[in-house]
Amino acid sequence: MKNKIIKIALQNVIKHKRRTLFNALTFAANAFALVTLIGMLNGMYNSIYERSIDLQTGHFKIYHKDYLEEKNRMPLEYNIDHPEQVIADIQSIPYFVGAAPRIMHNGIISNTRNKTGIAVMGIEMEQELITTKLFEKIPPPEYLEKNQGEIIIGRRLSELFKTGKADFLLFYSQTIHKANNLVDVVVKGIYSIGFDKMEKSIAFVPLAFAQEFFDMDDKATEIIVRIKDRKYLPQAQVALEKIIQAKYSMLVVSNWKQEASDLIAGAQADYVSYAVIFAILLFLAIFIIMNTLTITVFERTAEIGTLRAIGLETGQVRWMFLYEGIFLALIGAIIGGILAIPMAYYMNVVGISMPAEFKDKMPFPIEAMVSKNVWWDWVLVTGICLVTGIIGAILPANRAAKIKIVDALKKGVR
Amino acid sequence: MKKIVILFCVLGMTNIVLAEEAKLENDQTKPGKAVGEEITTAKPKKYSQALAQELLKASDDSMYPEYFKSTFTMVTHRKNKKDLKYTYLMHGKGSNTALMEITEPAREKGKKILLTKDNLWMYIPAVSRPIRLSRKQSFMGSAFSNEDLMNSTMADDYAPEIIDKKGELYLLSMKGKRRDVAYAKIEMWIHGKTKIPTAATYYGLSGKAIKKMEFSEIRKLAGKMRPAKMLMIDLLEAGASTEVLMKTLVKLKTVPDYMFDQTQLGR
Incomplete structure (x- = not known):
C-alpha cells in the first residue's frame, strides 16, 4: 500500500x-x-x-615560553638563543619544508620629512624564501643581503613616503637593553601582496643587521616553520613538540590555528x-x-x-x-x-x-x-x-x- | 620632575651650536654617516674630569627643587598639522617622581600622568584603571618620548667629558655607563658660570643624532635661575618640535606620597 x-x-x-x-x-x-x-x-x-600561513603564521611558530603572554608588545628580552641550532634539530619532523629565524620588533621609520610607526622583521632571506611567500613577487636582485643596512618596504609605505628603491630611510627603535638607536637603511626592494595594512606597517631587514641593531647577537624572537600541507599539522606538531620539549625547555610551539585564532x-x-x-x-x-x-x-x-x-x-x-x-x-x-x-x-x-x-x-x-x-x-x-x-x-x-x-x-x- | 628638567637641559643650544647643528642636520640625510661622530672631533684632554663632573652635577641640580609644584604648557608643532597644546599642573618629588595633571584644554582636563622610577602611568577619568605607557611611545603626541621624561639623574648614568669650549660654554660629551641607558651618548652645552644647560643633542647607539633640545628664557624660578623654555626637536620628522614653557615653579616643603600612588590616581 x-x-x-x-x-x-x-x-x-x-x-x-x-x-x-x-x-x-x-x-x-x-x-x-x-x-x-x-x-x-x-x-x-x-x-x-x-x-x-604563507604570509604570517607559517604552520608553526616557535617562541620563548614567556613571549606569548606579551606578544603584542613584541618583547625582545624573551628570545631564542642560537636559532640555527633549533632549526637544524627540527628538520627531522614529518613533512618539513623549511624554517626561518626572525626578530620582530616595532619602531619608527622616517624619510626625515615624515615618520610612521612600523613593525620591523629581521629575516634570513634564503630561509624565508623557502618558508613563506612574502617575497614571491620580488626579483632576486632585490633580496636582502646578510648584515647590510637594507630594508624591504611595502608598496603602500613607499607610495606614502614617495620612496623608491635605493632611497635612504631612517629606522629608529630601542635595543634589547632599551637604549635608543637610529640608523640609515637603504631601500633594497618593495614588496606587494595587495594588502595595504601590511604593506604600510611591516618592513624587513636582514637578520644579522637586526641582531646588531637590537644588540642581540645570535638570537631571534621567533622561528617560523612550514610543512607540506596543513592537513599534516597533527603529526608534525607531535614530532615538533617532542623535539622542543626534549632539547629546549624554554621554548614553546604554537600552531597556525593558535596564531590565527582571531x-x-x-x-x-x-x-x-x-x-x-x-x-x-x-x-x-x-x-x-x-x-x-x-x-x-x-x-x-x-x-x-x-x-x-x-x-x-x-x-x-x-x-x-x-x-x-x-x-x-x-x-x-x-x-x-x-x-x-x-x-x-x-x-x-x-x-x-x-x-x-x-x-x-x-x-x-x-x-x-x-x-x-x-x-x-x-x-x-x-x-x-x-x-x-x-x-x-x-x-x-x-x-x-x-x-x-x-x-x-x-x-x-x- | 627632574626628568622634565633634563628635557630642558637637552634643549638649550646656543647659536654657535645651532650653526654647527644645521650643518650636521644636512649631513644626517646622507646615509651611513653618524652625526655624533662628526661633532666630537678628537682633541687632547685639556679640561679636567673633575670640572666635567661638576658641570654635570650642577646641571642636574639646577633644574628643580626637591619638592615642587609647577605649571607649564607644552605645545607640539608638526608640519601640516594643527598644534597640540596642553597645560599641566605638576607636583614633583626627588629626581624621578612626578604627577602631572592636564588643566587645559577643557576636553582633556582631569587626565593625569604619573612618573615613578621605572614606570609611567596615564589616568583617564572615563577609564577606571590607569594605563601603563610604553617607554618608547611619544608623550602626549609630543617630540618627547615617555622615556625622555623617565630619565633619571644624568650624573648616575653618564660619564662626562669636556670636549670643547666656546666662550663661557662648555661642551660636555656624556657616554652611557651601561648598555641600558636611554641614549648611548648625549652632548650638552653648559654655561660655565650659571651651570645651566643651553643645548643638548641625543644620540642613538649607532652614533646618529635622534633629538635636540634647546634651553632658553633663563629666569628666576623657585629662588634660582633656571631655563623656563625648552624646545625638543625631533630629527626624524622635519618641522616637528615640542616647546615647553614653565609658567610657575614653587618650592614646597614636602609632597604627600599618596599623590604618587597609581591606585590613587582617580581620587
Missing part, C-alpha cells in the same frame, strides 16, 4: 506540471544558491587561511551570519511549498474525498502529500544541483578577481575569490531541500487528512 501511495504522489507531481515546475524551481534556486555560497565561503576562508574566530562568526541568511532562504522555501501545497489541498478536496471514499485512510492521505513535498524538493535539488555545476566549476577553477578596494577590507589579502566545493556539498544541499520539503508539506498534509469525506464529495469531482 505504501508503494501505491508513493505512486499516486508521483503521478500527482507529474500530472500538475506547471505547479510542479514552480515548486521545483523554488527548491532549485535554493539548492543553486546553497551549493554556490557554501563553495564560496569555504573557498574564501580556505584562501584566507592559506594566505595567513582570524578563525572571525570566520566562525561569519559562518553564523551566513547560516542566518541560509535559514531565511530555507524559511522562504518552506513558506512557498506550504502555500502551494495548501492551495493544492483546496483544489483537490473532492479528489481527496473520493480517495477517502474508496478506502484511503487519513494517514495515507497525509503521507501522499508528504511524498509530494519530498518529490518536489528532490526534483528541485537535482535541477539546482545540476545548474550549480558549471558555476561551481568556474568558481573552483578560475574564480573571480578581488577588486583592490575590497582586498584591504579582508582579514587577509586574497588575489581571487576561488570556491572550494566538495561532493558532500551536493549531498548536504539535497538533504536540506528534502527536510525543507517535508516541513513545508506537513501542514497541508494534515489539512488534507482532516477533510471529511461527505464535505469533500459535496464539492464534486472536477
Whole structure:
C-alpha cells in the first residue's frame, strides 16, 4: 500500500506540471544558491587561511615560553638563543619544508620629512624564501643581503613616503637593553601582496643587521616553520613538540590555528551570519511549498474525498502529500544541483578577481575569490531541500487528512 | 620632575651650536654617516674630569627643587598639522617622581600622568584603571618620548667629558655607563658660570643624532635661575618640535606620597 501511495504522489507531481515546475524551481534556486555560497565561503576562508600561513603564521611558530603572554608588545628580552641550532634539530619532523629565524620588533621609520610607526622583521632571506611567500613577487636582485643596512618596504609605505628603491630611510627603535638607536637603511626592494595594512606597517631587514641593531647577537624572537600541507599539522606538531620539549625547555610551539585564532574566530562568526541568511532562504522555501501545497489541498478536496471514499485512510492521505513535498524538493535539488555545476566549476577553477578596494577590507589579502566545493556539498544541499520539503508539506498534509469525506464529495469531482 | 628638567637641559643650544647643528642636520640625510661622530672631533684632554663632573652635577641640580609644584604648557608643532597644546599642573618629588595633571584644554582636563622610577602611568577619568605607557611611545603626541621624561639623574648614568669650549660654554660629551641607558651618548652645552644647560643633542647607539633640545628664557624660578623654555626637536620628522614653557615653579616643603600612588590616581 505504501508503494501505491508513493505512486499516486508521483503521478500527482507529474500530472500538475506547471505547479510542479514552480515548486521545483523554488527548491532549485535554493539548492543553486546553497551549493554556490557554501563553495564560496569555504573557498574564501580556505584562501584566507592559506594566505595567513604563507604570509604570517607559517604552520608553526616557535617562541620563548614567556613571549606569548606579551606578544603584542613584541618583547625582545624573551628570545631564542642560537636559532640555527633549533632549526637544524627540527628538520627531522614529518613533512618539513623549511624554517626561518626572525626578530620582530616595532619602531619608527622616517624619510626625515615624515615618520610612521612600523613593525620591523629581521629575516634570513634564503630561509624565508623557502618558508613563506612574502617575497614571491620580488626579483632576486632585490633580496636582502646578510648584515647590510637594507630594508624591504611595502608598496603602500613607499607610495606614502614617495620612496623608491635605493632611497635612504631612517629606522629608529630601542635595543634589547632599551637604549635608543637610529640608523640609515637603504631601500633594497618593495614588496606587494595587495594588502595595504601590511604593506604600510611591516618592513624587513636582514637578520644579522637586526641582531646588531637590537644588540642581540645570535638570537631571534621567533622561528617560523612550514610543512607540506596543513592537513599534516597533527603529526608534525607531535614530532615538533617532542623535539622542543626534549632539547629546549624554554621554548614553546604554537600552531597556525593558535596564531590565527582571531582570524578563525572571525570566520566562525561569519559562518553564523551566513547560516542566518541560509535559514531565511530555507524559511522562504518552506513558506512557498506550504502555500502551494495548501492551495493544492483546496483544489483537490473532492479528489481527496473520493480517495477517502474508496478506502484511503487519513494517514495515507497525509503521507501522499508528504511524498509530494519530498518529490518536489528532490526534483528541485537535482535541477539546482545540476545548474550549480558549471558555476561551481568556474568558481573552483578560475574564480573571480578581488577588486583592490575590497582586498584591504579582508582579514587577509586574497588575489581571487576561488570556491572550494566538495561532493558532500551536493549531498548536504539535497538533504536540506528534502527536510525543507517535508516541513513545508506537513501542514497541508494534515489539512488534507482532516477533510471529511461527505464535505469533500459535496464539492464534486472536477 | 627632574626628568622634565633634563628635557630642558637637552634643549638649550646656543647659536654657535645651532650653526654647527644645521650643518650636521644636512649631513644626517646622507646615509651611513653618524652625526655624533662628526661633532666630537678628537682633541687632547685639556679640561679636567673633575670640572666635567661638576658641570654635570650642577646641571642636574639646577633644574628643580626637591619638592615642587609647577605649571607649564607644552605645545607640539608638526608640519601640516594643527598644534597640540596642553597645560599641566605638576607636583614633583626627588629626581624621578612626578604627577602631572592636564588643566587645559577643557576636553582633556582631569587626565593625569604619573612618573615613578621605572614606570609611567596615564589616568583617564572615563577609564577606571590607569594605563601603563610604553617607554618608547611619544608623550602626549609630543617630540618627547615617555622615556625622555623617565630619565633619571644624568650624573648616575653618564660619564662626562669636556670636549670643547666656546666662550663661557662648555661642551660636555656624556657616554652611557651601561648598555641600558636611554641614549648611548648625549652632548650638552653648559654655561660655565650659571651651570645651566643651553643645548643638548641625543644620540642613538649607532652614533646618529635622534633629538635636540634647546634651553632658553633663563629666569628666576623657585629662588634660582633656571631655563623656563625648552624646545625638543625631533630629527626624524622635519618641522616637528615640542616647546615647553614653565609658567610657575614653587618650592614646597614636602609632597604627600599618596599623590604618587597609581591606585590613587582617580581620587
